[in-house]
Amino acid sequence: MNPHRWLFRAARAAVAFALGAAAFAAHAADTVNVYSIWPENWARPMFEEFEKATGIKVNFVRFSSGEALARVTAEKNNPRIDVLFGGPVETFAAGINEGLFEPYKSPSFARLPARFRHADGLWTAIADDPLVFMTNEKFLKEHNLQAPASWDDLLAPVYRNMLQMADARTSGTAVTRIFSVLEVNGRDENKAFDYMRKLRPNIQLYTKSGGGGTLPVGLGQAAGGIFFIVDALDTKAKGYPVIISFPKEGIGTAAEGIALIKGAKNPDVGRKLIDWATSPAMQNHYAKYRINFVPAHPDVALEPSLAAVLKGTNIFAIDAAYAGANRKRVVDRWIAEVLNP
Amino acid sequence: MTGHAVLRRDPAVAVAVVVLWLLLALFVVYPFATLLARVLVDRGSFSVEGLATVLTDRHQVRAFWNSLLLGVLVGVGGTIVGFLFAFTAARCRLPRWLLTVIDAAVLLPLVSPPFTTAIAMIFSFGPRGLITYELLGLKGATVYGLASTLASEVMTYFPIAYLTLRPLLAAIDSNVEGMALSLGASRWRVFRTVTLPLCVPGLANAFLLLFAASLADFATPLILAGNQFPVLPTQAYLQITGLFDLRGGAALSLVLLVPALAVFLLQRYWVSRRYYVTVTGKGAGQAPFDSVSPAIRAALLAACAFVALAILYFYVLLLYASLVVALGANHAFTLQHYRVIFTEGLKVIGDTLIIAGIAMPLGGLYGILLGYLVTKKSFPGRRTMEVVSMVNYALPGTIVGIAYLIAFNDPPIELAGTALLIIACYVFRYGPTGIRATIALLQQIDKSLEEASQGLGAGTGTTFRRITLPLILPAFFAGLGVVFIRSMTAISATIFLVSLSWSLITVKILENMTELSLGPAAAFSVLVVVIVFVVIAIIGRLLRVFRAPGAAQVTSMLGG
Numbered sequence: 006m007n008p009h010r011w012l013f014r015a016a017r018a019a020v021a022f023a024l025g026a027a028a029f030a031a032h033a034a035d036t037v038n039v040y041s042i043w044p045e046n047w048a049r050p051m052f053e054e055f056e057k058a059t060g061i062k063v064n065f066v067r068f069s070s071g072e073a074l075a076r077v078t079a080e081k082n083n084p085r086i087d088v089l090f091g092g093p094v095e096t097f098a099a100g101i102n103e104g105l106f107e108p109y110k111s112p113s114f115a116r117l118p119a120r121f122r123h124a125d126g127l128w129t130a131i132a133d134d135p136l137v138f139m140t141n142e143k144f145l146k147e148h149n150l151q152a153p154a155s156w157d158d159l160l161a162p163v164y165r166n167m168l169q170m171a172d173a174r175t176s177g178t179a180v181t182r183i184f185s186v187l188e189v190n191g192r193d194e195n196k197a198f199d200y201m202r203k204l205r206p207n208i209q210l211y212t213k214s215g216g217g218g219t220l221p222v223g224l225g226q227a228a229g230g231i232f233f234i235v236d237a238l239d240t241k242a243k244g245y246p247v248i249i250s251f252p253k254e255g256i257g258t259a260a261e262g263i264a265l266i267k268g269a270k271n272p273d274v275g276r277k278l279i280d281w282a283t284s285p286a287m288q289n290h291y292a293k294y295r296i297n298f299v300p301a302h303p304d305v306a307l308e309p310s311l312a313a314v315l316k317g318t319n320i321f322a323i324d325a326a327y328a329g330a331n332r333k334r335v336v337d338r339w340i341a342e343v344l345n346p
Numbered sequence: 347m348t349g350h351a352v353l354r355r356d357p358a359v360a361v362a363v364v365v366l367w368l369l370l371a372l373f374v375v376y377p378f379a380t381l382l383a384r385v386l387v388d389r390g391s392f393s394v395e396g397l398a399t400v401l402t403d404r405h406q407v408r409a410f411w412n413s414l415l416l417g418v419l420v421g422v423g424g425t426i427v428g429f430l431f432a433f434t435a436a437r438c439r440l441p442r443w444l445l446t447v448i449d450a451a452v453l454l455p456l457v458s459p460p461f462t463t464a465i466a467m468i469f470s471f472g473p474r475g476l477i478t479y480e481l482l483g484l485k486g487a488t489v490y491g492l493a494s495t496l497a498s499e500v501m502t503y504f505p506i507a508y509l510t511l512r513p514l515l516a517a518i519d520s521n522v523e524g525m526a527l528s529l530g531a532s533r534w535r536v537f538r539t540v541t542l543p544l545c546v547p548g549l550a551n552a553f554l555l556l557f558a559a560s561l562a563d564f565a566t567p568l569i570l571a572g573n574q575f576p577v578l579p580t581q582a583y584l585q586i587t588g589l590f591d592l593r594g595g596a597a598l599s600l601v602l603l604v605p606a607l608a609v610f611l612l613q614r615y616w617v618s619r620r621y622y623v624t625v626t627g628k629g630a631g632q633a634p635f636d637s638v639s640p641a642i643r644a645a646l647l648a649a650c651a652f653v654a655l656a657i658l659y660f661y662v663l664l665l666y667a668s669l670v671v672a673l674g675a676n677h678a679f680t681l682q683h684y685r686v687i688f689t690e691g692l693k694v695i696g697d698t699l700i701i702a703g704i705a706m707p708l709g710g711l712y713g714i715l716l717g718y719l720v721t722k723k724s725f726p727g728r729r730t731m732e733v734v735s736m737v738n739y740a741l742p743g744t745i746v747g748i749a750y751l752i753a754f755n756d757p758p759i760e761l762a763g764t765a766l767l768i769i770a771c772y773v774f775r776y777g778p779t780g781i782r783a784t785i786a787l788l789q790q791i792d793k794s795l796e797e798a799s800q801g802l803g804a805g806t807g808t809t810f811r812r813i814t815l816p817l818i819l820p821a822f823f824a825g826l827g828v829v830f831i832r833s834m835t836a837i838s839a840t841i842f843l844v845s846l847s848w849s850l851i852t853v854k855i856l857e858n859m860t861e862l863s864l865g866p867a868a869a870f871s872v873l874v875v876v877i878v879f880v881v882i883a884i885i886g887r888l889l890r891v892f893r894a895p896g897a898a899q900v901t902s903m904l905g906g
Contacts, residue, residue, distance in 0.1 A: 046863070064846050066845065067857060083755065083757070083762075085762070166488065209488065209490065214860045214861065217860050221468070225473065226472040226474050245675040
């Protein structure tokens with residue numbers, strides 16, 4: 006064989022391979038493309054139920070809220086998805102600033118309380134998710150402690166270097182937490198940041214994702230932290246010895262949203278998914294799959310064991326307009342004064 | 347004969363050169379240029395503001411120095427451990443089975459996703475860690491920071507040093523050491539004045555390779571570095587995924603370029619020219635005398651055993667985590683996690699295997715094609731082609747991933763979300779190992795070998811087929827092996843490239859870990875290790891079948 010013919014063949018084979026690979030990239034048109042901010046083990050059963058109910062297949066990939074928003078922003082001129090699913094509405098508020106969404110009001114829209122919908126329909130809430138304190142039971146027993154019942158309890162020296170909570174650079178959980186601290190301090194920013202600076206020595210790690218600290222707390226590698234109730238109850242359900250408690254001063258809750266992407270390639274099926282997700286059709290499935298979100302639709306009953314956990318607690322909604330207007334400034338201040346003092 | 351004349355005479359070479367240049371322009375030059383433009387051009391005019399913002403932010407500057415510090419420490423630590431293993435394997439006259447054990451222990455970190463040891467670290471150290479608390483009874487230990495990141499990276503990357511140093515030690519003619527001994531020098535003196543100096547270039551090479559590996563690793567620090575020890579690759583990743591700041595992330599990753607390029611140039615143009623020992627292909631067996639005293643031999647073996655046991659411990663813990671309901675809470679045996687990855691995770695396993703399966707032959711082919719052309723054919727821009735082909739290999743993965751993300755999302759060249767983009771990323775990032783191997787092998791082939799073949803009446807074709815091709819086959823397999831291993835385990839670049847249609851196991855593992863789904867993360871990791879082990883074993887078998895000279899040397903490149 007002539008070496009040059011061999012080279013020819015090699016080059017030809019390379020081109021053929023490349024073309025073959027490109028062919029793999031094609032995808033079907035009768036499906037709805039979604040970035041899910043909900044973890045896969047919650048999103049997957051929901052989307053399977055949706056397919057069962059409508060015959061529309063959901064093609065999805067999971068990203069944390071920051072990653073998802075960065076993706077959608079990067080793909081703005083050429084969107085790859087139709088719907089952004091789940092994730093705290095403050096993520097959606099940030100997306101509105103980037104002009105990422107198309108307004109859409111589903112049939113359920115009018116039935117929802119004002120804080121569960123964007124006035125122009127740029128997003129709609131599908132669930133509500135309160136923050137909680139979660140502590141390791143063994144740690145409490147060993148130090149003869151009660152579960153923390155006040156924000157100030159977390160400042161105790163016994164927690165030094167033992168708390169894990171989310172990093173505001175990447176996590177919506179952290180942003181909701183910071184706005185909770187602002188609210189319980191009467192929106193006095195200096196007082197709130199004073200508190201967060203005092204808490205800093207007790208922080209072992211700021212985690213990338215909101216639930217990142219739940220496993221260390223479950224294992225006792227950390228003593229406790231502030232998490233969304235879904236993550237906390239999930240940890241408990243897995244068998245880890247954790248206790249969930251609430252501060253008497255109150256703690257914030259974040260609505261979880263859904264939105265149609267501007268320039269979506271399959272807007273009609275996208276709207277169908279939004280119709281379904283904002284209605285009892287989807288939210289009635291939360292209890293069945295042990296997803297401990299509080300349903301956003303008023304017609305869906307709160308699951309009894311979740312209702313028992315929430316009984317008598319002081320939970321307030323984060324004011325979306327206030328949070329949206331101040332988010333970037335507050336997060337930047339948090340990075341400068343709390344994360345990297 | 348000028349290069350142009352060659353191209354005119356050899357249309358096949360000309361076509362191959364043009365095709366390669368087009369591919370390099372598309373997948374190396376274009377994304378990198380787009381990245382530079384994104385950072386340096388602001389609303390149509392040139393501006394260094396983006397870069398300046400990064401360079402003046404004291405936290406980012408601290409992260410930069412931290413990255414360098416970590417790189418140096420990993421380089422030193424990994425080289426020491428690698429040398430320890432290489433020296434023990436080459437000089438302690440170990441029985442065959444013990445050598446196999448050492449090779450297996452070394453291969454394990456090499457074939458697993460880079461952050462697998464990080465998971466095990468989290469469980470073993472810390473206030474309630476299996477080692478610090480359960481075993482040693484320490485309270486208040488902390489797992490996040492420089493120490494654990496360093497330990498994890500050394501354990502992950504020292505095999506690169508081992509694979510660089512072992513052939514070198516084996517190739518040092520033991521007669522030289524024997525002569526020194528018989529002239530009355532003590533063993534220590536021989537080691538200090540003969541063996542070690544001969545190893546210096548190898549040590550420097552290993553150090554630089556490890557430094558580069560650490561500089562590119564973002565997953566280990568993401569899990570272990572904590573808030574007290576920020577490093578640049580992680581910061582760049584967080585800047586993009588967290589703060590939605592593509593430009594800032596790109597600027598941060600560009601800052602990494604300076605040390606990465608410095609190390610690459612040093613390694614290539616300084617160290618590689620100072621190899622005192624060339625691999626001759628002569629069987630370099632073990633020395634016919636004892637290079638080390640029995641006491642030292644025992645100490646070396648004990649040290650190796652300690653490291654090997656530590657590695658084994660981490661992987662056993664991983665396997666255990668994949669087989670119990672919830673590590674730390676419920677240790678009942680279950681196959682549930684494997685059922686999850688083979689049902690819900692099946693698509694991602696399929697995607698990864700398809701991508702790795704396509705990237706593997708393309709990467710191997712690309713390696714020997716480009717290596718053969720730049721070594722054996724003269725054409726205009728030959729040196730430039732060689733250097734350009736190394737760019738994606740020399741850059742930290744974060745930079746390559748971000749550059750691909752920015753360059754290929756929008757028209758004119760819209761490839762974002764396709765498998766092609768991920769495959770291209772792997773081929774052009776890890777194919778260069780095959781190029782290096784091909785060049786190294788071809789340079790060792792004495793021209794007289796080919797001339798002799800032709801003198802005996804064989805045509806160019808026969809000579810190529812019977813002489814040249816078998817000689818570079820090991821390079822082809824080395825290229826295959828590296829591209830496959832990396833396609834299965836790499837994450838730093840491709841985390842930016844996964845999409846709705848195509849995802850990767852490594853990305854899934856990281857996602858599972860951040861979501862406390864430890865069982866599936868561990869099960870996925872075990873699966874990757876098993877698949878890669880099997881494929882590498884097959885490639886090793888093929889190498890032995892073709893039994894080409896230089897095969898052993900090329901096997902060592904699997905590390906680079």
